[in-house]
Amino acid sequence: MNNINPSLPTGDLEGAWKRVHSNLSNVSSSNKQKFEIIVVGCGLSGSSVAATLAEQGFKIKLLTYHDSPRRAHSVSAQGGINAARCISNEDSYKDAVDKLFKDTVRGGDFRAREACCQRLSEISSSIIDQCVSQGVPFARDYDGTLATRRFGGALVSRTFYARGQTGQQLLYGAYQALLRQVNMGNINLLAKRDVLDFVIVDNTVTGVIARNLINGNLEIHKSNAVVLATGGYSNVYYLSTNSLKSNATAVWRAYKKGATFANPCFTQIHPTCIPQGDEFQSKLTLMSESLRNDGRIWLPKEVNFNGNHLDIPEDERDYFLERQYPKYGNLVPRDVASRRSKELCEKGYGVGYGGKGVFLDLRDAIKNQGEELIKAKYGNLFEMYERITGEDPTKVPMKIYPAPHYTMGGLWVDYNLMSNIEGLFILGEANYSIHGANRLGANALLQCLCDGYFIAPKTISSWLANKSSTNLKIIDEACNDALNSVSLKIKKLIAINGDKPPDYFHRQLGKIMTKKCGISRNKSDLNRALSEIKTLHKEFKVNVKIPKNEFSPNTELEKALRIDDFFELSKLMIDDAIEREESCGAHFRQEYQTKDGEARRNDKLFNHIAVWKFDPKYNAHVRLLEELTFKNIDVNSRDYK
DSSP states (O other): TTTTTOOOOOOOSHHHHHHHHHOOOOOTTTTTOOOOEEEESSSSHHHHHHHHHHHHHHHEEEEEESSSGGGGGGGGGGEEOOOOOOOOOOOOOHHHHHHHHHHHHTTTTTOHHHHHHHHHHHHHHHHHHHHHTOOOOOOTTTTTTTEEOOOOOOSSEEEEESSSSSSHHHHHHHHHHHHHHHHTSEEEEEEEEEEEEEETTTTTTEEEEEEEEETTTTTEEEEEEEEOEEEEGGGGGSSSSSSTTEEEEHHHHHTTOOOEEEEEOOOEEEEOOOOOOSSTTTOOOOOOOGGEEEEEEEEESSOOOOGGGGGGOOGGGOOHHHHHHHHGGGHHHHHHHHHHHHHHHHHHHTOGGGOOOOEEOOOOHOOOOOOHHHHHHHHHHHHHHHHHHHHOOOOOOEEEEEEEEOOOOOEEOTTSSSSSBBTTOGGGGGGGGOOOTTTOOOHHHHHIIIIIIHHHHHHHHHHHHTTTOOOHHHHHHHHHHHHHHHHHHHHHHHHHHBBBBBBHHHHHHHHHHHHHHSSBOHHHHHHHHHHHHHHHHHHHHHBBBBOTTTSSSOOHHHHHHHHHHHHHHHHHHHHHHHHHSSSSEEEEBBTTTTTTTTTTOOOHHHHHEEEEEEEEETTTTEEEEEOOOOSSSOOOOOOOO
């Protein structure tokens, strides 16, 4: 396996993390102030790990692209957070853990590490206690107990929520813990910093190079360890549910410096987004998956229907998810719901702009439960939808359509969340660890907080306790080399002085990726996409236009830097999609499907994590493997019917 060592625990999976944790080393309290740790990213995982490490006594420097941690993209998460807790009339705690574990592995179509999924399930309940103690206002039932709802891919109601603002409320809890440490002087919070490179000495990270977005200056920040918590890369598609500032620069620059990248083609398309309204839209807005609890998804049975959709009688409506998947109905996993919606819209049944929309109808829920109760569950989502579309979803059905949302692929990490570069830890969506080929709904917030509050603080401390020192002169030389490399890259971009703005290239790249490497893929389209992207990237390198103000705020330069990275990343995503000749989860190769149009895995040849490593000598990507084994779950075909 080419020295790929995931450091997985031995023995029984149940309780494995507790055994590993008890054997981890620790830095003595008197020595913790000698270590400085850089955290890049201020979302849920970044803020929570920074606050926790600072509470333990380490010196923390937090670098964020935003002007405030409250603007991190975690704030946009809506629906909820999973946890294996014993709720009324349910099984024992052990059964609850086991069900979440199995749903997570099965939801990822058996392409995730079993041990990591087990640990996530075991820690999940503690996350709820942690957040409640911070004052997170989770919804409660009439008797005061925490309320839950179901999410896609699960038959159990285990998702805790705060209306449609769960991510925002969880982030505020982590933000308060973070600001407490900032005020105590334990965290140096540096806003408006864009991390553009890493300083690596003897395969150990020793610092980062960041650009100050206010004055344009490049800065060297040295450290004893670096934590990357910068989110995913769905903005490679241009139109996605991600914040416009969400980018892959930090993880990509780490990859170019030797960090390995796992399963880059595993990207998730979310089924419940507000459809694109016109050709020049720059962002898509998510509507929480939780709406599928009460909303029924349907399309007219008539192709190219051009009448009033409100007048369509019940027997002329196709509730296609309920028809095709009677067991799970509208709560099938995201990849399945997205694929079925896309297929019907392409056959001419779609509604709205360009025929790319399906209805999510709350009529029956409002009739049965009352409008007041439904608004209590989803009120802010209704308000958001009405502000964007001008339509009241309590009066007319919502229109939704699949859109790029989450990336299961990311930098490879071992069981301790450390990359193959010593001292470089990757948290949250930036890493590949538990989501396999398709993330189970409501597991994203859970992973971020598990990584940040309970896993990384222990494994980072253990690594530092056993860390050997590095020659300071060599570190200084490496810092200067990295600084000069970034400076040269910026000067070359500005010197191009073309006539097309960065957004033009990003939009064109997004169209290629969405069409040929999106919900479904095939080898012919992927090869064409690769050729088209290479041609577009060449044009970018000679024709992008950037204002020549290097040492001042320059948003066009920031865009160009991240789009250049998106070009390179998109080519790796396509290479990975071509190599994986199977359908699994959200990676749907049209050549590999069952007669019913479901994904057909190839466990004989592809029961592994594809781990890519950059070879700077040949400017090439080398594909390595980490084999997957399963002890506590039977590997079978996903069946949601």
